[in-house]
Amino acid sequence: MKYVGKGYSIHDAESKVRGITTYAGDLRLSRMVHMALVTSTLPHAIVKEIDCSAALEMPGVVTVLHCFNTTEKKFSRYKRTRDIEVPEQERVFTDHPMFVGDRIAAVIAEDPATAHLAVNRIKVTYEELPAAETPIDTLNGVIDGMHPEGVVYEWVFDVGMSPAENETDLVQETTFRNDRVTHVAMENHVSVASYDEGLNELTIWSPNQSVYGMRYVVANYLEIPFNKIRMIKSTMGGSFGGKQECILEPVVGYVSWLLKRPVSLSLTREGSMTSAVCRAPLESKTRTVFSRDGKLKSVSMDTILDSGAYVGSSHGYVRTLGEMAVRNYSYSYLHYRGRAVTTNMPVSGGFRGWSSPECALILEYAMDQAAKKLDMDPIELRLKNVITEGDIDPFIHATFDKTRISECLTTGRERFNWYERRKRCVELSDDRFKIGVGMACGGHINGNYPDGADFSIVNMRVDEDGAVNVNVTLHDHGCGTVRVMQVIAGEVLGIDPEKISIREGDTYQTPEDVGCYASRSTHVIGAAVVKCGEALISAILNQAARCMGVPEDSLKYDSGEVYVKSDPGKRMTLKEIAIAAHYRFQESLDVKIQYRSPANPGVHGAHFARVRVDTWTGLVTVQEYLAVHDIGRAINPSMIVGQVQGAVQMGCGIALTETMTPKNPGTGRTVNSLRDYHVLNAFESPKVEVVLIEDPSNYGPFGAKGIGEVCFVPVSATIVSAVNNALGTDFNFIPMTPDKILDHLKVRRQ
């Protein structure tokens, strides 16, 4: 391989480090106004009155829009394709706020600072309504009737045949709970819109994961034809799934349409945490049955997920959690019941891994418990149960292809010196500091196959100077997928990747595509780029043959040049061929292909950690961390390592410190600031060793599979395993904050 497998920076690293990259919040257009939101301070209420007079008096304030002077029409942030069935529950500004942070009004001002200052001058009078802070409240009927279509969404399904249980089997019931967490992309949620009333055209810029998905929501909401909406993906300052739903785009689109002026809306950190989207708290009760020799026979899971005030993607998320339960272990029977329960809390939605990390927490906890009861080594127990090549995903009836989870486990076991490290924990511990070693593993998907519109279109063109353009609807989340496509196209064409230009999502310029989620960018779009590169080579050869007056099969393409096989001195460069195409044949050297994903291989990781728990303070330090991943083929190892290390920081934080759970129960007010929401900093984050197992899959580009989500899947579960090993506890929740650890130790001492 000439280019694949070398280390590259992200494509726009230099612009970013110069501070010249334009993120959506940096965009300024003439006549632009700025919005700042007024949000509900109560978890459930009716707005009786809004007094904007003091705000309107402020110089620079253009107007105040609110629930009484704007549309009552509703949208769903998650209905980004026709086949997603989800009720429309959300208004741009609501008179019936259903959580603290729900949008009630907005100040529109000539500059952002004025807009924010004026928000404090708006007085809202509410009539308070009973609120559900947890799914239990909802199931007890506290908010029956809040949404006409109901407040509970339930899935029940069985796959496989329930095997006979016998007396010697280990039958265990476990519970796992996790708190509400937030993405903390460093760039807050932001959108800019500009409506041209003459053309009836609306342009929206936002860091999003699907320009066509956003367009679907906005077009239907504003009743503007699809082809009159130009949705542009701006440089993304991190998403982690938080920017995949259509939250601000309909708001700015509507306001720009209403005011006939460009509008910019950047949420504050508090806004991103409470008004946008977060990861759902959930609780799962799980029954697992193992034979005495450690073979997992069946799993039965009952999950309750708190969807927050609007169901959004939660109904799909809780279903997917059940489907993810078969992506890592092979067993004969799964019974799943999942409920997404509406509450009066911030809206839950997509988060990196889309339920797979939560599923890993549940199943890996059950595995560790079973290993103890069966008196088996936890890795041994997993090796008896993980899926192998040839296994079939019972939900999608497709193979996992060349899955390498066993190798991840055995490689990691050796590299981490597992037995030795585990044994030494006791001698390294003292009265105060307890050392523990733990591990977990997990699997994920590669694209949507066989569901949804999982196709990609790629168009390549050679310019007159020989430069190659790849027109594709990509959405780089900031982890380097543009660079990945450059490398893939460079490898196929034998051209320096830096010289290839790759487009990102823009519905006026780039082809239809469902978007960049579900770890489909590299696997699906990358494969489409390979296919298009091959088609471009054929077109180049065809064009060159006409120019040189020789049969096509007498020519060979190599690294941007074509030569006659029998006479290599006779050659043409891409530049010459493109010019000939334009001026001799009146054509463009331009090809376009469609690619439909044919598979959904398994992709896996096994993680190992050593932690130190300070029993005086409850603080946990992650001392060592190893992540082993089955990647198929590493297109750009440098970015893969960075992504894995970032995922470990995120997963450790979520396991140990991150929680939005209200400090004062009953108020509906979650943690809403980074002062109280603790993300691991550089001093607390572990050093992470990353090992990649490369065995090319049969499908992805050069056999590559996704990494961005799967690398996050086992992290929190690994930390739970290690902390429980250190303390001899059975903590079945996250985050394991110092308070909770100390409380537990206190109880144990009594």
Add this chain to the structure above:
Amino acid sequence: MKLTMTVNGQAVSFENILPTRRLIDILREDLQLKGTKEGCGEGECGACTVIMDGKAVDSCLLLACQLEGSEIITIEGLAKEGELDELQEAFVSHGAIQCGYCMPGMVMATKALLMENPAPTEAEIRNAIAGNICRCSGYSQIVSAVLSVKGSPEDVEES
């Protein structure tokens, strides 16, 4: 109030500025230096870090009334005659940059460290950026980038 200060080596003055106007707004809105980013507005994330009189500061916490006569360097002021600063180069070549939103702050925080302490240990680097959140990278490549710039041997201390 009136305000005079230096930004990236150039004198700037305001005839009539609100004493409570934040430095980040002066930079981003009044001077159009959009490289400096706002991640929290309350001194918790470090995305807005700039160098003021040789020290890394959160520009979201400083107000116009605290700035008279100060010398500010922002991310836009690091490259000299178009050439990246050595530290900026190191961030690029070490793969330390992903989404990039934390980067202006991260680069300025570590630049301030290097200005004060040209050969920091790994622990000193991690300490210096303890107030700068990066949600993408896990910090390792950032730390390696900074270590590569300084002259002294690597510190092997555990973090």
